[in-house]
Amino acid sequence: MSLFDDAIKVRENAYAPYSNFNVGAAVKTKDGTVYVGCNVENVAYPEGTCAEAGAIAAMCAAGEREIVEVAVVADSPTPVTPCGGCRQKLSEFADPDAPIKMYNLNGDVLEMKARDLLPGVFTTDHMSNT
Numbered sequence: 001m002s003l004f005d006d007a008i009k010v011r012e013n014a015y016a017p018y019s020n021f022n023v024g025a026a027v028k029t030k031d032g033t034v035y036v037g038c039n040v041e042n043v044a045y046p047e048g049t050c051a052e053a054g055a056i057a058a059m060c061a062a063g064e065r066e067i068v069e070v071a072v073v074a075d076s077p078t079p080v081t082p083c084g085g086c087r088q089k090l091s092e093f094a095d096p097d098a099p100i101k102m103y104n105l106n107g108d109v110l111e112m113k114a115r116d117l118l119p120g121v122f123t124t125d126h127m128s129n130t
Contacts, residue, residue: 010036010051
């Protein structure tokens with residue numbers, strides 16, 4: 001099964017009664033383990049969880065810390081991109097050369113390296129004086 005297939009499958013479990021915009025994400029770690037997440041909305045909108053954040057949380061809960069590949073999928077006219085917050089989260093854990101593959105349900109894909117996903121990313125280098 002591909003990461004795209006994993007993301008498609010978990011997308012079916014999304015809880016999005018307010019936006020009706022289901023998103024699935026799958027992240028692969030160095031050892032080949034795949035962790036998945038789906039968006040989970042809340043009536044208090046800012047309290048929802050993005051699919052990418054859910055997959056990263058599952059990965060961390062399992063003791064993993066390095067992402068080598070990502071797939072994100074949603075029913076959109078063009079491939080869906082992670083929000084700004086998820087781009088920062090992916091930057092925290094993804095190898096800079098990790099492929100980030102963004103899809104729509106038609107199978108259209110936009111691929112970027114993790115390093116290109118968030119220009120001006122906030123890193124620990126910014127905290128070197130603390």
